[in-house]
Amino acid sequence: MADESQPPAPVDTSVRDRLTEWQAVLAPLDVPQIVDELGRTDSTDRALAFRVLSKDLALEVFEDLDPALQRELLEAMRDDATAELFEGLDPDDRAQLLEEMPAAVVARLLSGLSAHERSLTTTLMGYPPKSVGRRMSPEVVSVHAGATVGEALARIRRRGATAETIYLIPVVGTGRRVVGVVSLRRLFVTDDDTLVTEVMSDPVMVDARADQEIAARVVRDNGMLAVPVVDTEARLLGIFTVDDAMRVLERAETEDAALTGGSAPLRRPYLSVGLLGLVRARIAWLLVLVVAASLTVRVLDHFEATIEQVVTLALFVPLLIGTGGNAGAQAATTVVRAMAVGDVRPADWLRVIAREAITGMVLGLVLAAIGLAPAALFAGWEIALVLALSVVFVCTLATTMGALIPVIAARVGLDPAVVSAPFITTTVDATGLIIYFLVARAVLGL
Amino acid sequence: MADESQPPAPVDTSVRDRLTEWQAVLAPLDVPQIVDELGRTDSTDRALAFRVLSKDLALEVFEDLDPALQRELLEAMRDDATAELFEGLDPDDRAQLLEEMPAAVVARLLSGLSAHERSLTTTLMGYPPKSVGRRMSPEVVSVHAGATVGEALARIRRRGATAETIYLIPVVGTGRRVVGVVSLRRLFVTDDDTLVTEVMSDPVMVDARADQEIAARVVRDNGMLAVPVVDTEARLLGIFTVDDAMRVLERAETEDAALTGGSAPLRRPYLSVGLLGLVRARIAWLLVLVVAASLTVRVLDHFEATIEQVVTLALFVPLLIGTGGNAGAQAATTVVRAMAVGDVRPADWLRVIAREAITGMVLGLVLAAIGLAPAALFAGWEIALVLALSVVFVCTLATTMGALIPVIAARVGLDPAVVSAPFITTTVDATGLIIYFLVARAVLGL
Numbered sequence A, B: 001m002a003d004e005s006q007p008p009a010p011v012d013t014s015v016r017d018r019l020t021e022w023q024a025v026l027a028p029l030d031v032p033q034i035v036d037e038l039g040r041t042d043s044t045d046r047a048l049a050f051r052v053l054s055k056d057l058a059l060e061v062f063e064d065l066d067p068a069l070q071r072e073l074l075e076a077m078r079d080d081a082t083a084e085l086f087e088g089l090d091p092d093d094r095a096q097l098l099e100e101m102p103a104a105v106v107a108r109l110l111s112g113l114s115a116h117e118r119s120l121t122t123t124l125m126g127y128p129p130k131s132v133g134r135r136m137s138p139e140v141v142s143v144h145a146g147a148t149v150g151e152a153l154a155r156i157r158r159r160g161a162t163a164e165t166i167y168l169i170p171v172v173g174t175g176r177r178v179v180g181v182v183s184l185r186r187l188f189v190t191d192d193d194t195l196v197t198e199v200m201s202d203p204v205m206v207d208a209r210a211d212q213e214i215a216a217r218v219v220r221d222n223g224m225l226a227v228p229v230v231d232t233e234a235r236l237l238g239i240f241t242v243d244d245a246m247r248v249l250e251r252a253e254t255e256d257a258a259l260t261g262g263s264a265p266l267r268r269p270y271l272s273v274g275l276l277g278l279v280r281a282r283i284a285w286l287l288v289l290v291v292a293a294s295l296t297v298r299v300l301d302h303f304e305a306t307i308e309q310v311v312t313l314a315l316f317v318p319l320l321i322g323t324g325g326n327a328g329a330q331a332a333t334t335v336v337r338a339m340a341v342g343d344v345r346p347a348d349w350l351r352v353i354a355r356e357a358i359t360g361m362v363l364g365l366v367l368a369a370i371g372l373a374p375a376a377l378f379a380g381w382e383i384a385l386v387l388a389l390s391v392v393f394v395c396t397l398a399t400t401m402g403a404l405i406p407v408i409a410a411r412v413g414l415d416p417a418v419v420s421a422p423f424i425t426t427t428v429d430a431t432g433l434i435i436y437f438l439v440a441r442a443v444l445g446l
Helices: A016-026 A031-039 A043-051 A055-064 A067-076 A080-087 A091-097 A103-110 A115-125 A147-163 A183-188 A212-221 A242-260 A274-304 A305-307 A315-338 A346-379 A381-411 A420-442 B013-025 B031-039 B043-051 B055-064 B067-078 B080-087 B091-097 B105-109 B115-125 B149-162 B185-190 B211-219 B242-260 B274-302 B305-311 B317-340 B346-379 B381-411 B419-445
Strands: A168-172 A178-183 A228-232 A236-241 B169-174 B178-182 B226-231 B236-241
Touching: A016 A031, A016 A043, A016 A091, A016 A315, A031 A055, A031 A067, A043 A055, A043 A067, A043 A305, A043 B055, A043 B091, A043 B178, A055 A103, A067 A080, A067 A103, A067 A115, A080 A115, A080 B419, A091 A115, A091 A236, A103 A115, A103 B242, A115 B178, A147 A168, A147 A183, A147 B185, A168 A228, A168 A236, A168 A346, A178 A183, A178 B115, A178 B185, A183 B149, A183 B185, A212 A228, A212 A236, A212 A242, A212 B242, A228 A305, A236 A242, A236 B305, A242 B211, A242 B242, A242 B317, A274 A305, A274 A420, A274 B346, A305 A346, A305 A420, A315 A346, A315 A381, A315 A420, A315 B013, A315 B274, A315 B317, A315 B419, A346 A381, A346 B013, A346 B115, A420 B317, B013 B043, B031 B043, B031 B055, B031 B067, B043 B055, B043 B067, B055 B105, B067 B080, B080 B115, B105 B115, B105 B236, B105 B381, B149 B317, B169 B185, B169 B226, B169 B236, B178 B185, B178 B226, B236 B317, B274 B305, B274 B419, B305 B419, B317 B381, B317 B419, B346 B381, B381 B419
Parallel strands: none
Antiparallel strands: A168 A178, A228 A236, B169 B178, B226 B236
16 A cells, blocks of 8 residues: 555656556545545646546545535646646546546536637546537536426526526436426426426437537437437436537538548638648548559559450450449448448448449449440450450449448448548459459450 | 400410410509409419519509408418429529519418428429428517517517427518527526617528528528528518528438439438339449540550550559549549538639649659659659659649539539549549550650
């Protein structure tokens, strides 16, 4: 056990080490001892020590601290320097070392902060980046389940000026647990004497650790003006409003659009980004794609003898692999979008791939049927047959890959949009060439 | 002048003809005569006749009709058959023949209809397809500019049950003209005796003929819960709410995503669309692209002699045009998105194209610098030089086209997303090949 008169050194050790040291120091102590220990620690260290407490213990300790120390602790946790410390923590450590903070402490910690300060402070709560917990507003007016509509309206009118929204009101039971939601409108058109619980509806809510995009979709899909944000015990932490939801969705769409084209998203309006910014957003992906595409050179090199024998085969290379690329891009954008809006879940992957494989084959057959005669006129029946067979195989391959690659990306935790059109095209190119030349050799007897 | 005792035959003539006939019949008449004429006409024809009246005349005539006839006229205009007649009108005729309907008549015509009925009925008002006039709700609570906050709240509480929203309240002056907007919240936290005009803000509103997507963006960009929909004289017609705005934007994004991949948008969730539906959404674009891509066959055919002399040139065709296609796709998706979110307006086209041309050149130079040595090792210095020069030209061309084509599409009234990635890729393919072989001939002295 550490010497209590000398808390762990605050310098030269990483946050992770300091947190585990504090865990060791505080583990054997009871609530009064911890309160005592916190009282004798400097302010940043106090925030660290407080964060290693388990959730229930944290609540008890916080309530036992004297008000001045409570305020000091809250200030330390709001401090830029503290936020930075926690920002530096790696996500696994964060998940392992930081338990959820008690809802009551969260509410007091976040109230009165600007959006920017809030976003800094929420890192120390352990909410992952892009989680709704980092974007919610703690300025929420809730009403108690025992209240009448008249009491609720009076409370809203009193508190409304500083709240983020007053149009959706969470109804809470004991310990800030959300038991329902009611719109201001519903309250407004109901008699004052009615109980709030009679007019509230079942609560739609989101966990503070949920992704902002998922929360935004909950808002959109339910046509809500706001959604309560809660902890794992359904205790009210804050509220996430429709205007934020729209902004989150817009940003997500912009990112997806950029990824679909194979570039990094621009973080600012197009015309305000410098030329170097445009180059930077694109060069990395473009290089990756060039390296991948250099596979086509190797494939063609391998079949160089075949090309020398029948140069006509080379004439159709861009047409054939271009068509494969287009069929693949169609499949990929459709599947990526279906995943983005939640129409397709990762568990549906087998069905999606089967559907796309068949669709690709049908598309290839249609193209082959339509193109056979013109191709024969231009290059003779044998070459036309090679093209017709190849286009069926290539289209089937392309749509299958177009479905498979986003599905795999999602499974390994990447944004499916990352691997859309340009990646499919490049992947299809090399494989398509192999198919084409193998078919050509077989049909032409080379 | 037509024989007044026998109005134009209601059968066997197109709506357009019947409307122009009515114009001729009614033109020389004054208000009492028109009222009289409408009284002696059957119900569908009455709706047609009413719609050819100029806006001011229509209001006077409507107000002079006796209440029973007003009701009959409104019913006729709400009728499925009438709606279908107007749906069949071509857009130019619609713009030419139908003036705006008076706001007071619109409000009465649309109230109490379901969303579906509303959408049918709004066609006869001349609102273009996808305009916000077709989607707005006429059930709007407005308050008069002379009211106090207390009076406004009482009115909202009375009318709130049937209104589409009560959170954004348009403030209207004489003749339903919108002079401001105020949130329920603002009213709610203000003293009852204050005048509404003291707390209202400047009205943000949209014209009923504006595109739904533009209206939705007004809602999103201003963080509004609803926006008043007005006629050209700023008279209140209805309201467009944030939940509809989110749905409109989602649909637009889904359409853009599909177009980006070169397919028609699916109108239903992916897994509920049959295989034939998937094929149908894609085959048309795929065929168009194949026909366009057949240009590459002609280009290569033209350079066949060159290929026969230096077969190595053929090995780099997919790599080179693939890279051009990727650079073009990056530019196109970036520009299309910037136009979709309003960061770039059609008037900026020259700046956009200049920026993209330079970006493409820089990207090409970087790729050339990085690729020169490996290419030389694989295929010798001369071929490497051909490739390096070509990649600079091709990338510059690709990004320029990637910017130019969406800009042109927007100018001719197409959705810029229609001509994104696959179209750029296909266009770049043929031109890129020409550049490549011309450079090769020049450098290799063929």
